[in-house]
Amino acid sequence: MSRFLLSFLILIVAGSAGYFYVLPKYDETQMLKKETTARQAVLDELNGLLEKKAQLEELFSAISEEDRAKLEALAPAKPDLGTFLVKLDTVASRNGMTFISANFADPNNSDTPPFSVMDVNLNIQGTYESFQSYLKDLEKFIRIMDVVSISFGSPLKEGDSLNFSVKARTYLLQ
Template sequence: MDPQVEKILKLPTRQKIIILVLASALEAAALVWFLYMPKYDEHQNLKAELTKLQTEIDEKTRISANLPRLQMEYDKLDRELAQALTELPNSKEIPSLLTSITTLGKNAGLEFLVFRPKPESVKDFYAEVPVDISVSGSYYSVANFFAAVSNLPRIVNITNVAFADIKNVNNRVMTRVNCLATTFRFLDKKEIKDDKKAPQK
């Protein structure tokens, strides 16, 4: 028999119990460290992965449940964009739009004294196209002209309205009106790129 084992067997019972307890504790610690802990860590990782996957599934389920509503919202935004595109002309349509404005004024009974397009003001994806206008005629004709412009399918803002030379002629209030008519147009892709390349002031 191994001398070490014989030595242990000759020890008092109390010391044998202590040695047995220590050996058992070391064995248990080794089992926990080398077998249980790796499995526990693996279990925790799998649990976290499962939670993440379940969250993704819940999110995709929620989106798929809302898909018809989202499709309706997309279609609505698409229609609104198409409508906006009809309200903002491109550069080729600007001359005909300006001609329409003068035609509306003449049809309303106004005489154009000034119709002077000003330089465009370029914004992010569109340009403002301002025109100085001065007309003369009756107050009623001016009101009809402004109403007709507001009913155009294109956006035209009338600002800086100033009345001058107001007088009564044959029981009609006659006046001269100076104003700024501003319409807008979309920039094409080349114009947007060129604008980005231009040095910032």
């Protein structure tokens, strides 16, 4: 009987050791496998992002300096109001209009990052036909501008020029 009891005791000790030592280690191993799988997924995602970054850098480096300058002119990082005013005056003169004044609002953050919006109020003087030509020229203007509203007053006497007020928005990179 002592052999049976000894076998039974060894079986109970082995079962207890399995339950109290091996089972927790097994659970810990399973948990580590899950963590490893999750970290591998994050690593794969990061590697994918690094590849995408490398592709974008390669694409960016393929853009010529001339094209980069054009893109910068579309929506510059700084307002550069002096140059902007000169260009607006040039467009007005080219279309037979007189550039009277311009008012600029402080750029504000818009709902469409990475751009901020700067409101511009322009006052110009000329004929209706020259104003139409001016607006067509603004559509092709190097800097992105959205005309929000236009108002004008009638001339004081026959043959006088019309006074036009144009409210527009231009965009800056944030």
